[in-house]
Amino acid sequence: MTHGKTKVSTASLKVMADWGIETIYGIPSGTLAPLMEALGEQEETNIEFLQVKHEEVAAMAAVMQWKFGGKLGVCVGSGGPGASHLINGLYDAAMDNTPVLAILGSRPQRELNLDAFQELNQNPMFANIAVYNRRVAYAEQLPKLIDEAIRTAIAKRGVAVLEVPGDFGFKEIDVDAFYSTAHSFRDYTSSPINVADIDAAVEVLNNSKRPVIYAGIGTMGHGPAVTELSRLMKAPVIVTGKNYETFEYDYEALAGSTYRVGWKPANETIKEADTVLFVGSNFPFAEVENTFANIENFIQIDNNPAMLGKRHNADVAILGDAGEAVNLLLEKVAPVEESAWWNANLKNIQNWREYMTKLETKESGDLQLYQVYNAINKYADEDAIYSIDVGNSTQTSIRHLHMTPKNMWRTSPLFATMGIALPGGIAAKKVYPNRQAWNLAGDGAFSMNYQDIVTNVRYDLPVINVVFTNTEYGFIKNKYEDTNSNTFGTEFTDVDYAMIAKAQGAVGFTVSRIEDMDRVMAEAVKANKEGKTVLIDAKITKDRPIPVETLKLDPAFYSEEEIKAYKEKYEAEELIPFSAFLLAEGLESKVAK
Ligand SMILES: Cc1ncc(C[n+]2csc(CCOP(=O)(O)OP(=O)(O)O)c2C)c(N)n1
Ligand SMILES: [Mg+2]
Secondary structure, three states: OOOOEEEHHHHHHHHHHHOOOOEEEEOOOHHHHHHHHHHHHOOOOOOEEEEOOOHHHHHHHHHHHHHOOOOOEEEEEOOOHHHHHOHHHHHHHHHOOOOEEEEEEEOOHHHOOOOOOOOOOOHHHHOOOEEEEEEOOOHHHHHHHHHHHHHHHHHHOOEEEEEEEOOHHHOEEEOOOOOOOHHHOOOOOOOOOOHHHHHHHHHHHHHOOOEEEEEOHHHOOOHHHHHHHHHHHOOOEEEOHHHHHHOOOOOOOEEEOOOOOOOHHHHHHHHHOOEEEEEOOOOOOOOOOOOOOOOOEEEEEEOOHHHOOOOOOOOEEEEOOHHHHHHHHHHHOOOOOOOHHHHHHHHHHHHHHHHHHHHHOOOOOEOOHHHHHHHHHHHOOOOOEEEEOOOHHHHHHHHHOOOOOOOEEEOOOOOOOOOOHHHHHHHHHHHOOOOOEEEEEEHHHHHHHHHHHHHHHHOOOOOEEEEEEOOEOHHHHHHHHHHOOOOOOOEOOOOOHHHHHHHOOOEEEEEOEHHHHHHHHHHHHHHHHOOOOEEEEEEOOOOOOOOOOOOOOOOOOOOHHHHHHHHHHOOOOOOOOHHHHHHHOOOOOOOOO
């Protein structure tokens, strides 16, 4: 029985609302006219249209919204150029297993395939990444396909793209001619764990002399259990770049992560360990960097069968939830009382921490990035949320932000697109209006999307933006120092980012001396607590953060002069190679002989 008619676009919004969608990010266009009209009416759904200044920001904010624990993000792009502007956000989502819905406008149905203005075959742009990628064929289908796209995105943890011919949304359908499947959605549960696999892992772990736990994103939420297992087995914990908030920064056996965006201890201990317990990780550098070359036993836990053995041949494979598996191991693994391996690791980690602290707590001089973090750590709320860009800020945030499981930190980890952090700040505030949110970005990355500070201001999403201004693409320049004979193309012009913030209605600060950092941060955080979007333009030195993937500290490999030059360049007089700590504990180094 029908009770009247409704517009197809309104019906589609109702389906979205039923799935809990609250916000659509984007820029209006002719091809999106019916959707915009329905959003403007706002009678039957309360879905908000959040207008951004660049569709890339729309896509990135929608994606980061899910990463920060929010509802499914939706972004819209006009047929043609608006759609193609969504690409970087959607590619990040695909590589970071993040559900998102992108709605693309297009020509009205009877104008399709005429090579008309702005018309292009849009679905192939997303064919490489989408788990759902269709064009609506007739108007009445639209609410059903919106539902299908949402369900598929969430179930398959990926990108759903729906192209909608520009006239469809205006058509009318019966009010009871559509439904959403939100109420019947059931997510996958992990498969029950095979006890024989746990026993096989226990056997290996009990016989290992130099175990490490490699804790990937699958361990998120299970920090205490992994820490307990680490203490029980006397195995230091290596984390992956995106998993720092799982552990207390102060955990004495936290070795950080391996490779470039990492810590010294992790890079050293992975070369000396004999057994790795690799939990819920897709560490993408494993094969290319030969991370596990010196490992004798590789035990892997993952809830996805497609991951088992992917990054390294697994001697023992455990399919199932990381938390459950770790708890089963806790019941069965034999406690280790005394361990020279553990002692050497703790001392090595302590040595690294002292070095970090020394840099962070300098009291005067030209501002370096380290002291900016010191001020952030001092003034950040204990449950602060961090949206981090790509560049040195990724590397230095995982070193210098003192995170705990009360924080959240998100970036573009695998696609690693610059420009992600500002949209992430917008999304963080949408998800948690009452939590303090930070956008930490290099000047190059910030320059990609800084037009959208006004979006923070307009929609009352007050974020603390910190721009690390070194007038260069530092992360790339640093790489060129190691690989090229020059650093051509990496420098750029200084810009007054505080003025850019002010021009958009935010509060701007500039700081270039260590002595002023504390005061500026205090003022910025105060203004932010009063509801203002703020920006701190931190004019920092060009000092390169220490490259830990090529440590030049060990006399077994480097001459006295090389070591001296390395220590001087990175102010690292106190750093000691791990091999020395092993030796002091009566252990041989596998690499330095
Ligand atoms: C969209 C995009 N373009 C280029 C790159 C390559 N890239 C990675 S880091 C980086 C430099 C970042 O510079 P900046 O934001 O100034 O930070 P810094 O490293 O100087 O602190 C570049 C160009 C990228 N990851 N993403
Ligand atoms: Mg820079």
